[in-house]
Amino acid sequence: MIYGINDGLVASFVLLIVVVAEGLIALYLSRTGKAHPKIRKIAGLEAIEEAIGRATEMGRPIAYTTGLGGIRDQVYYQTIAGLSILGYTAELAAKYNARLIYFPYDPTIMPMAIDVMEQAYLRAGKPEAFNRDNVQYLGGDQFPWAFGVLGAIYREQTAANIHMGPFWAESLILAEAGFYTGAIQIAGTANYHQIQFFVVAADYALIGEELMAAGAYLSKDPTQIGSLWGSDWAKITTVALLILGVILTAAGVTQLLDFFAL
Amino acid sequence: MSLSSIAKIDRRYLYVLLFIFVTLPLLYPLKLPIPIGEHAKRVYSKTEDLAAGSIVIESFDFGPSTRPENFPQAKAHLFHVRERGMKVVALAFWPSGAPIGEDALRQVYGSDFPNIPEYGTEVVYLGYVPGAEVGMQTFADNTATAKGTDHYGTAIGSLPLMQQCQSAADFDLWAEWASGTPGEQQVIQFVQGRHGGPSAVPIVVGSTAVSVPGMMPFYLTGQIYGILNGLAGAGEYEFLLSIDYGYTYAQGPSLDAQSVGHVLILLFIIIGNIGYLLTRSKGGKS
Amino acid sequence: MSLVVKRYIPLVITFIMGIIMVIATYFLAPGTPERDATTLLTGAVDVIVATAGVIGLIVLLRHHGVNISRRGKYWKYSTITIIGVILYLIVGLYGVATQGRYLMLASEHFAWVYNTIYTSMDATIFSLLAFFIASAAYRAFRLRSLESSILLFVGALMLLGRAPIGGATWSGFPDISTWLLNVPNAAGNRAITIGIAIGAILLAIRQLMGVERGYLGPERS
Numbered sequence: 089m090i091y092g093i094n095d096g097l098v099a100s101f102v103l104l105i106v107v108v109a110e111g112l113i114a115l116y117l118s119r120t121g122k123a124h125p126k127i128r129k130i131a132g133l134e135a136i137e138e139a140i141g142r143a144t145e146m147g148r149p150i151a152y153t154t155g156l157g158g159i160r161d162q163v164y165y166q167t168i169a170g171l172s173i174l175g176y177t178a179e180l181a182a183k184y185n186a187r188l189i190y191f192p193y194d195p196t197i198m199p200m201a202i203d204v205m206e207q208a209y210l211r212a213g214k215p216e217a218f219n220r221d222n223v224q225y226l227g228g229d230q231f232p233w234a235f236g237v238l239g240a241i242y243r244e245q246t247a248a249n250i251h252m253g254p255f256w257a258e259s260l261i262l263a264e265a266g267f268y269t270g271a272i273q274i275a276g277t278a279n280y281h282q283i284q285f286f287v288v289a290a291d292y293a294l295i296g297e298e299l300m301a302a303g304a305y306l307s308k309d310p311t312q313i314g315s316l317w318g319s320d321w322a323k324i325t326t327v328a329l330l331i332l333g334v335i336l337t338a339a340g341v342t343q344l345l346d347f348f349a350l
Numbered sequence: 351m352s353l354s355s356i357a358k359i360d361r362r363y364l365y366v367l368l369f370i371f372v373t374l375p376l377l378y379p380l381k382l383p384i385p386i387g388e389h390a391k392r393v394y395s396k397t398e399d400l401a402a403g404s405i406v407i408e409s410f411d412f413g414p415s416t417r418p419e420n421f422p423q424a425k426a427h428l429f430h431v432r433e434r435g436m437k438v439v440a441l442a443f444w445p446s447g448a449p450i451g452e453d454a455l456r457q458v459y460g461s462d463f464p465n466i467p468e469y470g471t472e473v474v475y476l477g478y479v480p481g482a483e484v485g486m487q488t489f490a491d492n493t494a495t496a497k498g499t500d501h502y503g504t505a506i507g508s509l510p511l512m513q514q515c516q517s518a519a520d521f522d523l524w525a526e527w528a529s530g531t532p533g534e535q536q537v538i539q540f541v542q543g544r545h546g547g548p549s550a551v552p553i554v555v556g557s558t559a560v561s562v563p564g565m566m567p568f569y570l571t572g573q574i575y576g577i578l579n580g581l582a583g584a585g586e587y588e589f590l591l592s593i594d595y596g597y598t599y600a601q602g603p604s605l606d607a608q609s610v611g612h613v614l615i616l617l618f619i620i621i622g623n624i625g626y627l628l629t630r631s632k633g634g635k636s
Numbered sequence: 637m638s639l640v641v642k643r644y645i646p647l648v649i650t651f652i653m654g655i656i657m658v659i660a661t662y663f664l665a666p667g668t669p670e671r672d673a674t675t676l677l678t679g680a681v682d683v684i685v686a687t688a689g690v691i692g693l694i695v696l697l698r699h700h701g702v703n704i705s706r707r708g709k710y711w712k713y714s715t716i717t718i719i720g721v722i723l724y725l726i727v728g729l730y731g732v733a734t735q736g737r738y739l740m741l742a743s744e745h746f747a748w749v750y751n752t753i754y755t756s757m758d759a760t761i762f763s764l765l766a767f768f769i770a771s772a773a774y775r776a777f778r779l780r781s782l783e784s785s786i787l788l789f790v791g792a793l794m795l796l797g798r799a800p801i802g803g804a805t806w807s808g809f810p811d812i813s814t815w816l817l818n819v820p821n822a823a824g825n826r827a828i829t830i831g832i833a834i835g836a837i838l839l840a841i842r843q844l845m846g847v848e849r850g851y852l853g854p855e856r857s
Contacts, residue, residue: 093662096543101662104837111838115847160685162483162531165836168843195692196685221702225695228688231415231761243709256530257415257560257762264768267775268361278832280564280825288776296828300835303842311847315838322834349547361771368770385803385810414755415762449747484678491666495675517666544666559798566822567829582798609801611766616795618774619788626778 099348106325111318118314125317127305132274132292133173139248139272140180148247149187152177153237153262154201155253155277156230158194163254165300166278167197170253171204172303173276177250178205182212189222189244191237198225234258238265251275251290252299255282263289276302357625364618371614375606382606389562389569390586392576393554396523397427402435404522405515409537410442410451416529416558417450422584422601423556424451424527426591428458432473433595436522439515441476441497443485443532448478452501464502470509477501482532487540490518490551518545527556534565538573548572556583581608647846653677654844696721724749790816 093101117123143150154170157163174190181188190205192198202223209218226236238261241249249266251259252275259275259282266273267289275286276294286293294302297319304312329344336344400406408428412420431438440455442448455475456463464475479485479497489496493516494506506512514520518541526534534555542551552575555565559580568574578587585605591597660674700714708714724746731743777788796802797813 094544094665096545096547097662100543104658107834107837108841111841158685158688160681162536165839168839195688195695198691198695225692225699227696228692230413231758235761257765260765260768260772261761264772278835280828280832281561283828285772289772297831297835300832300839303839309847312842315842315847319831319834319838322838323831326830326834359774361774364770364774365767368767372766382800382804384800385807387810387814389814414758417755417759449750481679481682484675484682488675491671491675495672563817563821564825564829566817567826570818570822579798582800585800605800609799609804611770612795612799613801615770615773616792618770619777619792622774622777623779623788626780 107319107322110321110325111315114318114321115311115314118317119311121310123314123317124310125313127301127313127316130294130298130301130305132276132294132298133302133305135272135274135292136173136177136250137180139250139274140177140184140186142272143181143247144184144186146247149189149244150177150181150248150250151237151241151244151246151266151271152188152190152250153253154190154192154197155251155255156193156233156258157197157254159196159200163279166252166254167194169299169302171197171200173250173252173306174201175204175208176302176306178208179212182209182214182217185214185217187222189224189240189246191224191226191233191240193233194228195225198223230256230258234261237262241266241269241271245269246271249273249275251277251286252294252302253277254279255286257282260285260289355625356621357629359621359625368611368614372607372611375610376603379603380606380609381602382609384582384585384589384602384605386586386590387579387583389577389579390583390590393427393556393578393583394430394576394587394590396552396554396575397430397434400431400434400436400522404436405511405520406431406436406438407521407524408438408440408451409524409526409528410440410447410454411444411533412450412527412529412558413444413446414450418604419558419580419584420527420529420556421450421454422581423578423587424525425454425457426584426587426597427525427527427554427556427578428454429597430587430591430595431525432458437471437511437514438473439476439493439511440473441479441489443479443482444530445478447527448501451475451477470504471511474509474511474515475501476506483536483540486532486536487544490521490541490545492517518542518551521551524551524553525556526553529558529561533557533561534568534574538568542573548575554578559583581605651844651846654840693721693725 091098114123114125118125140150152174154167154174157167157170159167178188180186188205190201192201202220205223206215206218209215224240226240227233246266246269249262249271251262251273255262255277256279259277259279263273263275263286273290274292274294275290276299277283277286278296278299280296283293283295287295301316304316333344336342408424408431410420410424428438428440440451442451452463452475455473459466459468459473463469476497477500479489481488481496485496493512497506499505500509524537524541526537528534534553534557537553542548542553545551553573554576555574556578557565557580559582562577562579565574565577569577578584581601581604585599585601588597588599588601592599656674656677660671664671664674697718700717702708703714704711704718727743727749728746731746735743773791777784777791779785779788793809794813794816796805797809797811797816802809802813
C-alpha cells in the first residue's frame with residue numbers, strides 16, 4: 089500500500105479525485121447561477137419529438153428499448169441514461185397521444201420503467217392514458233429478447249424505433265431490420281463496438297458520452313448541465329496530461345510516467 | 351431497368367448471393383494461404399515462453415452465438431498449454447460458457463475428462479463462477495472464496511492444483527476467451543489492475559473480431575499481451591500449432607468462406623456506389 | 637408509500653453504499669475481513685438480482701397468459717411460449733431433484749435441450765448478422781461526402797486485410813489493416829473510452845448526490 093491506498097490504484101485514486109472535484113466545482117458554479125454553460129445541439133435527441141410527431145400522424149406506435157443492461161452490471165449508467173430519455177419520450181408521447189411501447193430486457197428494470205413512464209404521463213396531464221400492457225417483457229436473454237422486439241416492431245408496424253442504452257450484437261439486427269419497416273430510427277450506445285452499427289444503420293445516432301449527457305440535455309437542469317461542463321474540464325485535464333507526458337517522456341523525464349504506474 | 355437502379359437492389363438478392371457464395375468454399379475449399387499477424391504471434395510467443403508447470407487460467411466467457419469464433423481460439427490455446435506441460439485452471443464467468451468450457455476440455459484432454467489421472471494436479475475445471483466482475487475480483491483475491499467446489503462438486507481444498515493457485519499472485523498467464531461483458535476489460539480492471547499490473551498477471555485474449563478495435567488501447571500499453579482476432583486469429587494460431595505440434599489446422603474452409611464473404615460485400619459496395627454515382631449524375635435521388 | 641420511503645431513503649442508501657465501495661476499492665487491502673465484508677455486500681446484491689429471474693418468469697407468464705385468455709393477437713404463439721417455459725422448467729427441476737446436487741446443466745435431458753435447441757437457435761440468429769451487415773454495407777457505404785468516402789475506403793482496406801484473401805492478393809493488405817487497428821483506431825478508441833469513463837464517473841456522482849433521480853419514480857407520493 090502507498091499512502092494507505094492499495095497497490096496499483098494510487099494514480100487511479102488521484103485522477104478520480106481530480107475528475108470528481110472538477111465535476112463538483114462546475115456543478116456548483118452552474119447551480120448557483122455563477123456560470124451558464126451551454127450544451128451543443130445533439131441531433132438525435134432533438135429528433136425524438138419529430139419521431140413522435142411522425143408516429144402520431146401515421147397512427148402507428150413508437151418502440152423504445154434500453155438495450156441489454158440491468159442495474160447491477162458494469163454498463164448500468166447507460167441503462168440509467170436510457171431510462172431518463174424514456175421519461176422524456178413518454179411525456180412527449182402522452183402529449184401527442186402516441187402509443188409508446190417499451191421492451192425491458194432485465195426484469196429489475198421493469199418497475200423503474202413503469203414508474204418513469206407513469207410519472208411522465210402524469211407530467212403531461214394524461215395519467216389515465218398510461219397502459220401497463222405497453223411495457224412488454226419478452227425474456228432475459230440476448231437474442232430471444234432482440235427477436236421478440238423485432239417481431240413486435242414488424243407486427244405493430246412502428247413508425248419510430250428508439251434504442252438508447254447498452255447494446256451488443258443485436259444492435260445491427262434491430263437497426264437494420266427496423267430500417268426496412270420504414271420507421272425513423274434514433275439510437276445511442278456507449279458500447280464502443282456497436283457505435284458504428286448505429287451510425288451506419290440508424291437515422292440518428294448518439295455516440296458514447298452523448299447518451300450520458302441526455303439527462304442534462306433534456307431536463308435543462310443547471311445542476312446536471314454543470315456536471316456535464318465538469319466532464320469537459322476533466323477531458324481538458326486529460327489532454328493536458330497527455331501532452332505534458334509526451335513532452336516530458338521525450339525529454340527523458342519519467343516521473344509522470346512512473347506516477348501513473350503506481 | 352436502368353443502370354442506376356443497381357443503387358436499389360432488393361436486399362433479398364444480396365442475401366441469396368451471400369448464402370450461395372459463402373457456402374461454396376465450405377464444400378470446395380480454396381486453400382488460401384493464411385498470413386500470420388503480429389497479434390496472434392504475440393499470443394503464441396507468450397505461451398511458448400512460459401515454463402512447464404506454469405499456472406494458466408483459461409476463462410470461457412462467451413456463449414453459443416460466438417462459439418464459431420471463440421471456441422477454436424480457446425481449444426487451440428488449451429492444446430498448446432497442455433503440450434507445453436502447463437497447469438490449467440479453467441472456469442467461466444458466463445453461465446453459458448460453462449458447458450462450452452467443459453466441451454473444450456473434453457476435446458483436448460479426452461472424452462473421459464474429468465476422469466483422467468491428471469485431473470486435480472495438472473488441470474481443474476471450476477465451471478461457472480458466479481458474480482461476473484465481482485466474481486473475477488473475488489477469484490483473484492482468493493480462489494477458494496469465489497467458488498468452494500469445482501464444476502463436479504469436489505471441494506477446492508482437496509485439489510492439489512488449487513493449493514498452488516490461491517490468488518492472482520499464483521497466476522502465470524490469464525487467457526481470456528470473451529465476446530462481451532464480463533470480458534477482457536473486466537479482467538484488466540478487477541484482476542490485473544489490482545494485483546501488480548501486466549508484469550504480474552499477463553493477459554492474452556481471444557475475442558470476436560468486432561470487439562478487437564476497442565482492445566487496441568490496452569494492447570498498445572501492454573495490458574493485453576496478445577490478441578486472437580476472431581476467426582482469422584483462431585486460424586493463425588491453429589496454423590502455428592500445426593507447424594510446431596502437428597495440430598490440425600481446421601479453420602481453412604471457414605476462412606475461405608470468410609474471404610469470399612468479404613470480397614462479395616466489397617463488390618456490393620462497389621455496385622451500390624456505381625449506381626449511386628450514376629443516379630447522382632442524372633440529377634436524381636438515390 | 638410516503639415520499640421519505642420511496643425517494644429519500646433509497647437516495648441515502650445509494651450514497652452510503654457508494655462511499656463504502658469507493659473506500660473498499662481503494663483503501664481496504666484484499667484478504668482483510670473488512671474487504672471480505674464488502675464482497676459479502678456485493679454478493680447480497682447478486683442474491684437480490686437473482687430474484688429477478690423469478691420476477692421475469694412471472695411477468696412473462698402473466699403477459700402471455702393474459703394474451704391467451706383474451707384470445708389476443710398471436711395467442712397461439714403465446715401458448716407455445718408458455719408450454720416451452722413450463723416444460724423446460726420441469727425438465728430442469730426434475731434433473732436437480734434426481735441428481736441430488738446443483739449442476740450447471742441439471743441433467744442429461746436438460747443439457748440435450750440446451751445444446752440441441754437453444755444453442756442451435758442462438759447460433760442461427762447470430763449468423764443473421766452476416767446478412768444484415770451485407771445489406772447495411774451496401775446501403776450505407778456511399779460516396780456522399782468526404783467522411784463517408786473515408787469510411788468506405790478504410791472499410792474496404794479492413795475487409796481485405798482481415799481475411800486471408802487480402803494477404804493472398806497483396807502482402808500489404810494485412811500490414812495496412814494492422815496499422816489501421818494499431819494507430820488511428822487505437823487513438824479514436826482511447827478518446828471514446830476516456831470520454832465514456834469520465835461521463836460514467838460523473839453520472840455516478842450525480843446519482844450518489846441524488847441529482848440524477850429520474851429512475852426513482854414520481855416526485856409526488
